[in-house]
Structures are given as structure tokens and as C-alpha cells.
Amino acid sequence: MDYNLRINSIVSESIVDGPGIRMAVFVQGCPHHCPGCHNPQTHDFSGGHLISVSSVFEQYKENPLLRGITFSGGEPFCQAGALAELGRMIRQSGGTVITYTGYIYEDLLEMAKEDPAVSDLLSVTDWLIDGPYVEELRSLDLEYRGSTNQRILRFRENA
Numbered sequence: 001m002d003y004n005l006r007i008n009s010i011v012s013e014s015i016v017d018g019p020g021i022r023m024a025v026f027v028q029g030c031p032h033h034c035p036g037c038h039n040p041q042t043h044d045f046s047g048g049h050l051i052s053v054s055s056v057f058e059q060y061k062e063n064p065l066l067r068g069i070t071f072s073g074g075e076p077f078c079q080a081g082a083l084a085e086l087g088r089m090i091r092q093s094g095g096t097v098i099t100y101t102g103y104i105y106e107d108l109l110e111m112a113k114e115d116p117a118v119s120d121l122l123s124v125t126d127w128l129i130d131g132p133y134v135e136e137l138r139s140l141d142l143e144y145r146g147s148t149n150q151r152i153l154r155f156r157e158n159a
Contacts, residue, residue: 003082020067036135068096087124
């Protein structure tokens with residue numbers, strides 16, 4: 001079965017959304033609405049457009065320079081099943097997966113008890129960058145994060 005994703009945009013080559021050259025998929029829809037969010041255009045769940053997981057994967061495969069894919073948003077865990085499928089495809093092709101989320105990891109573990117798709121997305125994630133953006137904790141000195149409360153959790157170092 002080919003899943004569909006509701007996305008805002010895809011950046012075909014990014015060097016700011018994780019190590020190396022990565023494809024960045026900005027999903028559409030976010031429940032967090034963090035003040036000062038870098039991507040407020042991704043908040044509306046009815047915005048953006050639909051694209052099939054297989055179509056995104058085909059775009060990914062066209063570029064041999066890509067080290068992996070980054071899921072950002074919006075909130076990736078609102079589309080966990082489709083992103084888990086895409087993440088599996090990327091990992092099977094030798095790429096790595098970074099997932100940004102406004103949730104904290106501990107809350108995702110609780111959510112995974114009720115929603116197997118959350119567990120599936122976590123299982124294909126090499127690095128998780130968790131926590132809401134907090135404007136008062138903003139720092140320009142952080143690698144791959146916007147505020148000091150956000151963590152980079154490395155489940156596999158190869159990302």
C-alpha cells in the first residue's frame with residue numbers, strides 16, 4: 001500500500017537539517033503552535049498538498065549525494081505511519097533518518113503504547129531532535145536546534 005503524506009514542501013538538498021547533504025521533508029500540520037516557530041506556514045492541517053511516499057522516495061533516489069532524509073514540519077508524529085514507511089525505504093537504501101518533533105521523547109514513548117505508528121517512526125529514526133521551540137531559550141549557537149531545551153537523541157551514530 002502506498003501511503004500519502006500531506007506536506008508543505010521538500011528541500012531536495014539541505015545542509016542545515018542534519019549532517020551531510022540531506023533531503024528535508026516539511027510535513028503539513030502541527031498541534032504545538034510554538035510562539036516564534038520557524039515554520040508557521042506548516043501549522044494548518046488542511047494546508048500544503050498530498051504526495052505519495054513512493055514519489056518522495058523516487059525523488060530521494062535520484063540524488064546519489066544524499067546522506068539521508070530529515071522529517072520536519074509541522075509535526076512529523078501526526079503522520080507517523082506514512083513517515084515510518086518512507087523511513088524504512090530510506091534506511092533500506094543505505095540512508096539515515098532524522099526526525100524533528102515538538103514532543104519530548106518520553107511523551108512519544110507513552111504515545112507509542114496507544115499508537116503503533118509512533119513506535120514505527122521511532123524505530124526507523126537514527127536521530128530524534130525533540131522538544132518544542134521555546135523563544136525565550138533561543139540560541140544561535142546550537143547545532144540543528146533553535147532553543148536550548150531541545151535535545152539531539154542519537155539512537156544510531158551513523159546519521
